[in-house]
Amino acid sequence: MTDVRSDHGPSPTDEFLKGLWKENPVFVQVLGMCPVLAVSNTAENALAMGLATMFVLVLSNAVVSMIRSFIPRQVRIATYILVIATFVTVVDYVIQAISLDLHKALGAFISLIVVNCLILGRAEAFASKHGVGRSILDGLGMGIGFVVALLCLGGVRELFGSGSLFGVRVFPDQFQDWVVMILPSGGFFTLAAWLLLFNYLKQRRARPGPAVEVTS
Amino acid sequence: MNSDPLWSIFINASLINNFVLAYFLGICPFLGVSGKMETASRMGGAVTFVMLVTAVCAFGIQQLLLLIDAPYLKLISFIAVIASTVQLVEMFIKKMSPTLFRALGIFLPLITTNCAILGLALFQTNKGYGFLQCVVYALGAGAGFTLALVLMAGLREKLALAATPDVVKGTVLTLVLAGFLSVAFMGFAGLGS
Numbered sequence: 001m002t003d004v005r006s007d008h009g010p011s012p013t014d015e016f017l018k019g020l021w022k023e024n025p026v027f028v029q030v031l032g033m034c035p036v037l038a039v040s041n042t043a044e045n046a047l048a049m050g051l052a053t054m055f056v057l058v059l060s061n062a063v064v065s066m067i068r069s070f071i072p073r074q075v076r077i078a079t080y081i082l083v084i085a086t087f088v089t090v091v092d093y094v095i096q097a098i099s100l101d102l103h104k105a106l107g108a109f110i111s112l113i114v115v116n117c118l119i120l121g122r123a124e125a126f127a128s129k130h131g132v133g134r135s136i137l138d139g140l141g142m143g144i145g146f147v148v149a150l151l152c153l154g155g156v157r158e159l160f161g162s163g164s165l166f167g168v169r170v171f172p173d174q175f176q177d178w179v180v181m182i183l184p185s186g187g188f189f190t191l192a193a194w195l196l197l198f199n200y201l202k203q204r205r206a207r208p209g210p211a212v213e214v215t216s
Numbered sequence: 217m218n219s220d221p222l223w224s225i226f227i228n229a230s231l232i233n234n235f236v237l238a239y240f241l242g243i244c245p246f247l248g249v250s251g252k253m254e255t256a257s258r259m260g261g262a263v264t265f266v267m268l269v270t271a272v273c274a275f276g277i278q279q280l281l282l283l284i285d286a287p288y289l290k291l292i293s294f295i296a297v298i299a300s301t302v303q304l305v306e307m308f309i310k311k312m313s314p315t316l317f318r319a320l321g322i323f324l325p326l327i328t329t330n331c332a333i334l335g336l337a338l339f340q341t342n343k344g345y346g347f348l349q350c351v352v353y354a355l356g357a358g359a360g361f362t363l364a365l366v367l368m369a370g371l372r373e374k375l376a377l378a379a380t381p382d383v384v385k386g387t388v389l390t391l392v393l394a395g396f397l398s399v400a401f402m403g404f405a406g407l408g409s
Contacts, residue, residue: 030387033247034331038240078299081328085292093288108338111291115329117244183402184238188395195388203383 012137019141025118026149027198032118036150037187039109043166046154047147048102052095052110054143056087057119061139064127071128080123081114088113118146149194156190157181218344222352225345229356232407235332236364237398242332245323246365247390255319256369257362262309262320264358266301266327267336271354273297274337275347294337295328302328332361367397 010018025031035053040046063083071079092110096103103110113119122142127135158164161181163171180186220228235241242263249259277293306324310317317324327333336357340350371393380389 030247033243034240037243077325077328078296081295081299082292085295089288089291092291108335108342111338112241112331112335114291114295115331115334117326117329120329180399183398184240185395185398185402187240188391188398192388192391192395195391196384199383199388 012134015134016137016141019138019143019145020148021145023142024145024149025142026146027194029118029121030195031121032116032146033191035109035112035116036153037184037191039106040150040153040157040187040190041161041182042158043151043154045102045105046150048095049106049109050143050147050150052091052106053113053116053119053146054140055091056084056113057122057143057146058136058139059087060084060119061122061127061135062132064123065130065132065135068128076128077120077124080120080128084119084123085114118142152194153187153190156193157186161186218346218349220345220349222349225349225352226356226359227407229353230360230363231401231404234360234364234401234404235335235357236361237394237401239335241335242330242361244326245330246368246394247387249320249323250365250368250390251372253366253369253373256365258316259320259323260358260362260365262305262324263327263330263332263361264355266298266305267333267354267358267361268351269301269304270294270298270333270337271340271350272347273301274340275345275350278341290341294334298333298337299328332357364397368393371397 019025023029026033026036032053035049039049060080060083064080067079088111091113092103095106095110122138126138130138155165158166159170160178163169163175163177178186181190229235233239236243236246245259245263250256274294274297277297278290281287281289281293302325305327306317309320309324336354340353345353368390372390375389375393384392
C-alpha cells in the first residue's frame with residue numbers, strides 16, 4: 001500500500017482544495033446532476049442529500065483505494081458499483097433511523113446515490129490510482145464541494161420558491177412566492193443561472209480566451 | 217397490490233410524471249446525447265430495452281427477496297442485474313450494428329449508471345405493481361425518456377444555427393431549454409389521475 005508521502009504530484013492540501021473550487025463536481029465538472037436538481041427544492045433536503053453523498057463518497061473512495069491492486073481490470077466497474085451499493089444501503093437505513101420525515105422527503109433519491117456519476121467517477125479516476133490517505137482527502141474535498149453546490153441551489157430555490165431559508169421565513173408576508181422555483185423547471189433554471197455565473201467569472205479571468213465548453 | 221389500469225400507468229409514466237422532466241432521472245444522457253436527432257432516438261431505444269429487461273428481472277428479484285426475507289439486498293441485486301443487462305446489450309449492438317456502437321460511444325456502458333433505470337426498478341417495487349403493470353410501466357417510462365430526448369435534440373439542432381453569446385454556449389443553454397420543456401410538460405398534469 002502506498003503511503004501518502006510517497007505519492008507524486010500535488011500536495012495533499014491541493015488534493016483536498018481542488019474539489020471545492022477548481023474542480024467543483026457540480027459547477028465545473030457537471031457531474032451527478034440528477035440528485036442536484038431533484039432534491040434541492042429546500043435547503044434542508046439539499047444539505048441532507050449532500051452529507052449522505054459525501055459519506056458514501058469518502059468511504060467508497062477509501063475501500064476502492066484499499067482493494068485497488070486485487071481487482072482484475074475487466075470487472076473493476078462492477079466491483080466499484082457493488083462497494084458503493086453497500087455503503088448506500090447503510091446510509092439508507094441510518095437516515096431511516098434518524099428521521100423518517102427526511103427519509104420520506106428524499107424518497108428514492110437516497111437509493112439513487114448508487115448511480116451518482118460523481119462517486120463512480122472519483123472511484124475510477126482517482127481512488128483506483130492513489131493511496132488511501134489521498135483518496136480520503138479527495139473524497140472529502142469533492143464531497144464538501146458537492147454539499148456547497150447543493151446548498152447554493154437549495155438556498156436560492158427555497159428563498160424564492162417559499163420565501164424562507166431552512167424553514168425560517170425570511171421575506172415579509174407580502175412577498176408572492178415564485179412557485180416555479182420549487183417545481184422541476186425551477187431546478188433547471190437555477191442551475192443554469194449558477195453555471196452562467198461560473199462561466200462568466202472564468203471567461204473574465206481568462207480573457208481573451210474562448211468560451212469554456214462543459215460537456216457531461 | 218396496486219390496481220391502476222394499464223393505460224393510466226402508461227400515460228402517467230410517459231407524460232405526466234416524465235422521468236427526465238419531472239423526476240430528474242437520466243439527466244446525464246439527456247444533456248450528453250441530445251445533440252443529434254438520430255443518436256438521440258437510438259439511445260432512447262437502447263434505454264427502453266434495458267428498462268424492459270430490468271423491469272422483468274426486478275419483479276422476479278423482488279418476489280425472491282420477499283420469499284427469503286432479505287429486503288436489504290434489494291439495491292445490490294438490482295444494480296447487479298442492470299450492469300449485466302447493459303453488458304448484454306452492448307455485446308448485441310456491437311455485433312449487429314458497429315456504426316451505432318461507435319455513435320453511442322461512452323454513453324452505452326454509462327446506461328448502467330443511468331438513474332432512470334434504477335429509479336424505475338425502485339419505483340415499481342414501491343408502488344407494488346403486478347407483472348403486467350411492471351411491463352407497461354417500463355414501456356411508458358422508456359417512451360417518455362425517448363420523447364424528451366428527441367424533443368431536446370430537435371431544439372438543439374435548430375439552436376446550433378442561432379447566434380448565441382459565448383458565455384451561455386454549452387450546458388447553460390441546454391439547461392434553460394430543459395427548463396422550458398419541463399414547464400411545457402407540466403401542462404399534462406391535468407391528464408388522468
